[in-house]
Every structure is written in C-alpha cells, then in structure tokens.
Amino acid sequence: MPRNARTIITGTFVHLISRFVDGRFVFDDEGRSEYLFRLGRALASTDWVLISYALMSSHIHLGMIAGAIRLSEWLAPVHNSTAQWINRRSRSAAPKTLGHVFADRPDTDCYALPDAGSIIAYHHNNPVSAKVVTTAAESNWTSHRAYLGLDPQPPYLDVKRGLVLSGCSTDAAGRREFGRIVRRRVNQDLESIKPIEAPPEETPSSEPPSGALIQAPPPPERVVHAAALAVGTPLTEVYSRARGDNVIQVRRLAVLAWWKLGGRSLDMARELGLAPSSVSRLRQRAHGVPAEVVEAVVAEALRAA
Numbered sequence: 001m002p003r004n005a006r007t008i009i010t011g012t013f014v015h016l017i018s019r020f021v022d023g024r025f026v027f028d029d030e031g032r033s034e035y036l037f038r039l040g041r042a043l044a045s046t047d048w049v050l051i052s053y054a055l056m057s058s059h060i061h062l063g064m065i066a067g068a069i070r071l072s073e074w075l076a077p078v079h080n081s082t083a084q085w086i087n088r089r090s091r092s093a094a095p096k097t098l099g100h101v102f103a104d105r106p107d108t109d110c111y112a113l114p115d116a117g118s119i120i121a122y123h124h125n126n127p128v129s130a131k132v133v134t135t136a137a138e139s140n141w142t143s144h145r146a147y148l149g150l151d152p153q154p155p156y157l158d159v160k161r162g163l164v165l166s167g168c169s170t171d172a173a174g175r176r177e178f179g180r181i182v183r184r185r186v187n188q189d190l191e192s193i194k195p196i197e198a199p200p201e202e203t204p205s206s207e208p209p210s211g212a213l214i215q216a217p218p219p220p221e222r223v224v225h226a227a228a229l230a231v232g233t234p235l236t237e238v239y240s241r242a243r244g245d246n247v248i249q250v251r252r253l254a255v256l257a258w259w260k261l262g263g264r265s266l267d268m269a270r271e272l273g274l275a276p277s278s279v280s281r282l283r284q285r286a287h288g289v290p291a292e293v294v295e296a297v298v299a300e301a302l303r304a305a
Helices: 029-043 071-093 113-124 144-148 159-165 172-184 220-231 245-260 265-272 276-284 291-304
Strands: 013-019 049-055 059-065 107-111
Touching: 013 071, 013 113, 029 049, 029 071, 049 113, 049 159, 059 113, 107 113, 113 159, 113 172, 144 159, 144 172, 159 172, 220 245, 220 265, 220 291, 245 265, 245 276, 245 291, 265 276
Parallel strands: none
Antiparallel strands: 013 059, 013 107, 049 059
C-alpha cells in the first residue's frame, strides 16, 4: 500500500489512496456516483488514464497511468467539489456535521506497468478484504463489474487497457480469465511490489524527454517567438484566438521545443493562454514535425535568450 506522497513519474502506473478525515465512513452509493461523475468530468480534460478504482466507505483507491499534467491541478477540484456536495447534504440532514471531508494530501506510489495487474486486482478485492462481500463481482464499489461486462463501462475508465495490463485479452474469454485472476489474488497485498523511486530532479508536472537540455530553459515567450519566426506567422496571430493551421503549427512547435528544453507544461500553457490539457494534446499529436525544425527553434530560443 502507498506509504507517503512521492514524486509522480509520467507514464508509470500510479496507485493513489485518498482517505477521509479521521477515518470516517463518508461514502454511500449516492456519494460514490457523485464522486465518479466529477472524476470522469475532470479526467476528460487531462492526459491521465483511469484504469481501476475502489471507492470504500472511508477511503478511495485509484489506479491510473500518469500524464504530464500535475495531479493536484485536476484532482484537487474533484475532491473540493465532492466535499462541498457532501457537506451540503450533511447540512440538510445534520448541520453540525459540516467540516473537512478529505485528508489534506493523498498517498501516491508509482509502479512499473508490468505490476499494474496486481494493483488492479488488489483494488477490486478491497470490498472482499473488508468483508463487505464474498466475491469481487458482488460489489459495485469498484471497477470490477465493468471489467467483467456485468455493468456498463463508463467513458472515463479504460477497461481494455486494464485487461491488457493484467495479461488478458479484451474479448469475453479475456474478461472471464480476468475474473479468475482476481479471485486467485483475493488475499494478496502490495508489500512485495516495489514502487519506482523518481530521481530528485524530476517534478510532478513534467518529465523531460531523453536528451532534454540540462540548463535552465529560456523564458517561454522566447520559445514562442522562435517558433513563430520558423513558421513565418505574426505573433499577434499566435496570441490571438485564431485557430488557423499556421497558428496551430506555431503552438505545436513551441510546445515541442519547450518540452525538449525541459520546461514545465503549465508554464507554456500560461504563455499561450491554453489549458494544460491542450498543451499535452499538442505534444502528443506531433507526428510529422521534423526533429531538425524543433532543434532549430530550440537553438534560436537559446540564442535570443
């Protein structure tokens, strides 16, 4: 189980536990539905991928593939809005129950993707371990029933990827095999699985790619200027609401160069007036951009700085 908050590494499997204050039993079925609604809405604007969950009465487990966007930027609003909803409901029932709902900071551990299957099974067996049900398939507190095809798959949950990470096919036979795997692992814990330790220089919001420059990056506006110069687009268009192909090309080039320089996605998002998720999408859709063009923008930005 997670022991403390760790630096999050992009692309790893993150096991997150968020507890309710004082170990209180907060969630019922209505609360779980409200939380999942808010979680799904937030995930749609991030580059994180939800693979599994277990929403227990006193705490929450989430299994996710980490994106480049800082976890707190999108998860804190989910927890804040859920806490407000819980407090509003509590106030109507018992006014004196108002107060903090979630503990201040969730616990996170990063794992290699080959270990994800064990963590998914651990999540799905949580209600069994708590003696709420006798088998994982009996509980609607986890994502297990969606994996088995017993409940509809919500759009924010990537069941297929979870099945593959668990060593199963994505057809009906694979779902049945997944169910057998979870039953076999009902008594497992996670103490034997070693989390990945991030190097001290890595940050939660972005992981510079292999070959990123070690020196501090220039100001993001220098990178945008260099990208605009390379494409031949006026800066007034780049900073406007325009969405022409040339403007998108400048923004994508600036994002790629900024990433190469090891800059934070959030800083470039602020410079371009975009949401962090939009910056992540620009970087992910970079197919066809010549590496030498990106290098030229990097060189120009460093020279101008």
